[in-house]
Amino acid sequence: MTVPADAPILTAAAMREAEAACAAAGVSLAELMERAGAAVADIVWRMAAGAPILILCGPGNNGGDGYVAARLLRVRGAEVRVAALGEPKTDLAKAARAAWTGEVEAFDERTAPAPIVVDALFGAGLSRRLSDDLAGLLARFAGRRVVAVDLPSGIESDGGEAWMPPLPAHVTVALGALKPAHLLLPTAPACGRTLLASIGIDAARTMRTLPPPPLPTGDPAAHKYSRGMVLVVAGPMAGAAELAAGAALRAGAGYVVLDGAGRAPLSAVICDDGDALAERAADPRLGAIVVGPGFPAGEGLTRSLDVALGSGKPLVLDAAAIAAGLTALASGERRAILTPHEGEFARSFPATGGSKIDRTLAAARQSRAVVVHKGADTVIAAPDGRVVAAWPGCPWLASAGTGDVLAGACGAMLARGGDAFEAAVAAVGWHIDRAARIGPGLVADDLIGK
Ligand SMILES: NC(=O)C1=CN([C@@H]2O[C@H](COP(=O)(O)OP(=O)(O)OC[C@H]3O[C@@H](n4cnc5c(N)ncnc54)[C@H](OP(=O)(O)O)[C@@H]3O)[C@@H](O)[C@H]2O)[C@@H](O)CC1
Numbered sequence: 058m059t060v061p062a063d064a065p066i067l068t069a070a071a072m073r074e075a076e077a078a079c080a081a082a083g084v085s086l087a088e089l090m091e092r093a094g095a096a097v098a099d100i101v102w103r104m105a106a107g108a109p110i111l112i113l114c115g116p117g118n119n120g121g122d123g124y125v126a127a128r129l130l131r132v133r134g135a136e137v138r139v140a141a142l143g144e145p146k147t148d149l150a151k152a153a154r155a156a157w158t159g160e161v162e163a164f165d166e167r168t169a170p171a172p173i174v175v176d177a178l179f180g181a182g183l184s185r186r187l188s189d190d191l192a193g194l195l196a197r198f199a200g201r202r203v204v205a206v207d208l209p210s211g212i213e214s215d216g217g218e219a220w221m222p223p224l225p226a227h228v229t230v231a232l233g234a235l236k237p238a239h240l241l242l243p244t245a246p247a248c249g250r251t252l253l254a255s256i257g258i259d260a261a262r263t264m265r266t267l268p269p270p271p272l273p274t275g276d277p278a279a280h281k282y283s284r285g286m287v288l289v290v291a292g293p294m295a296g297a298a299e300l301a302a303g304a305a306l307r308a309g310a311g312y313v314v315l316d317g318a319g320r321a322p323l324s325a326v327i328c329d330d331g332d333a334l335a336e337r338a339a340d341p342r343l344g345a346i347v348v349g350p351g352f353p354a355g356e357g358l359t360r361s362l363d364v365a366l367g368s369g370k371p372l373v374l375d376a377a378a379i380a381a382g383l384t385a386l387a388s389g390e391r392r393a394i395l396t397p398h399e400g401e402f403a404r405s406f407p408a409t410g411g412s413k414i415d416r417t418l419a420a421a422r423q424s425r426a427v428v429v430h431k432g433a434d435t436v437i438a439a440p441d442g443r444v445v446a447a448w449p450g451c452p453w454l455a456s457a458g459t460g461d462v463l464a465g466a467c468g469a470m471l472a473r474g475g476d477a478f479e480a481a482v483a484a485v486g487w488h489i490d491r492a493a494r495i496g497p498g499l500v501a502d503d504l505i506g507k
């Protein structure tokens with residue numbers, strides 16, 4: 058399961074706007090369909106390597122893409138059959154159907170399979186859940202190599218409905234841009250490997266997939282404070298703050314102070330002298346304060362959080378500090394990153410609805426902070442509408458303490474200065490990349506090791 062890095066994501070409504078902009082710029086929808094069909098034909102040609110191909114065409118433009126692909130594959134000499142779910146209904150699909158000179162079988166229980174099945178039944182125009190009959194017809198092809206055109210049929214493009222496709226794809230060819238459903242659970246795994254055929258659509262980059270992890274750049278004139286100074290406030294569970302402090306160091310901070318009882322990491326400066334937090338938080342060299350790892354809700358957290366908020370410094374709030382800090386955050390302008398997992402998100406932002414992207418965007422606007430909504434399908438959103446979706450992440454991160462590491466990495470990236478959203482994106486990229494290098498058996502401590 059992979060998706061292209063740093064690729065645009067569009068909702069169905071944004072895709073319609075992009076199509077209209079193409080038309081206004083002189084590229085017709087017929088031309089876009091020709092390009093879409095050609096991109097699909099190219100991928101299918103290489104996957105089939107001479108094996109017979111069955112293309113299933115639906116009544117809309119998704120089916121139109123299928124007819125175009127069939128024609129172009131036959132021109133190349135491929136052995137192609139087409140089975141359709143009724144007659145095409147759009148003008149574009151009718152024209153594509155008319156240009157296919159081969160036979161069109163009815164798609165029903167008699168349709169014989171082929172080693173390669175191309176699913177061009179429904180894409181962005183799916184308006185309701187597939188019927189059980191149709192689901193049954195499609196499920197008969199499980200086990201074949203399946204290429205989905207735009208989306209596996211049955212998936213709702215915007216990711217707001219958790220409708221699962223009866224026939225998951227090995228490869229999905231996303232047309233024009235990726236769609237939220239390619240990147241969000243539960244549908245993303247059913248897309249298999251998602252490839253992008255940009256087909257000349259000029260897609261806005263407000264929403265995109267995770268860019269490649271940042272390359273380490275050493276500033277020859279750097280000193281420890283210019284690389285970023287981070288203060289991690291420890292609570293009663295000191296191990297979590299130690300993980301965050303270690304992560305801040307490994308993610309590039311030049312100086313890390315751990316406020317509260319703690320042991321490792323040795324290179325962090327540990328200050329455990331009771332009430333000096335306000336003084337430390339006021340240090341003008343300090344670039345970010347991390348509060349929340351290992352700090353359950355209660356009086357102690359409230360006191361520490363008040364100091365952190367009162368300092369005016371950029372903040373990373375994790376775990377219980379998220380809900381505790383929301384009101385204060387929303388009432389002012391500051392650079393802040395919140396890192397809730399699903400449970401913390403639901404507690405802090407109960408009124409949000411829609412897809413995970415919609416909900417995370419609403420939370421960012423409500424809190425006036427960058428929100429890193431964690432999970433296998435992590436979504437990062439900024440109050441100004443920018444979104445990065447980090448699917449597929451690294452599954453070995455599903456282990457206790459890895460969220461504390463992410464909070465520390467966010468602190469390091471934030472302390473460098475610059476935009477809080479880009480800092481959060483860099484931290485998530487660093488976290489996934491580091492986890493992928495370690496692989497199976499990963500424990501959170503490994504992420505802060507050499
Ligand atoms: N973006 C781009 O730039 C380009 C996009 N292109 C392609 O266009 C695709 C979108 O095409 P589209 O809008 O025609 O919709 P599509 O997915 O074919 O389905 C609509 C049809 O399905 C029907 N239907 C719906 N749900 C159903 C259900 N549950 N069960 C049964 N039927 C159902 C619906 O019927 P109705 O709801 O009206 O009853 C209607 O007839 C897009 O995904 C991409 O492949 C390229 O060609 C060019 C460039």
Ligand SMILES: Nc1ncnc2c1ncn2[C@@H]1O[C@H](COP(=O)(O)OP(=O)(O)O)[C@@H](O)[C@H]1O
Nearest residue numbers: 431432433450451452454455457458459460461
């Ligand atoms: N299945 C998964 N695939 C990829 N990443 C995951 C998966 N499960 C969890 N993660 C990541 O692991 C981290 C876990 O954070 P969190 O739940 O706060 O753990 P903890 O509180 O124990 O530190 C998050 O960065 C999350 O995105």
Ligand SMILES: [K+]
Nearest residue numbers: 176179206208
């Ligand atoms: K499809």
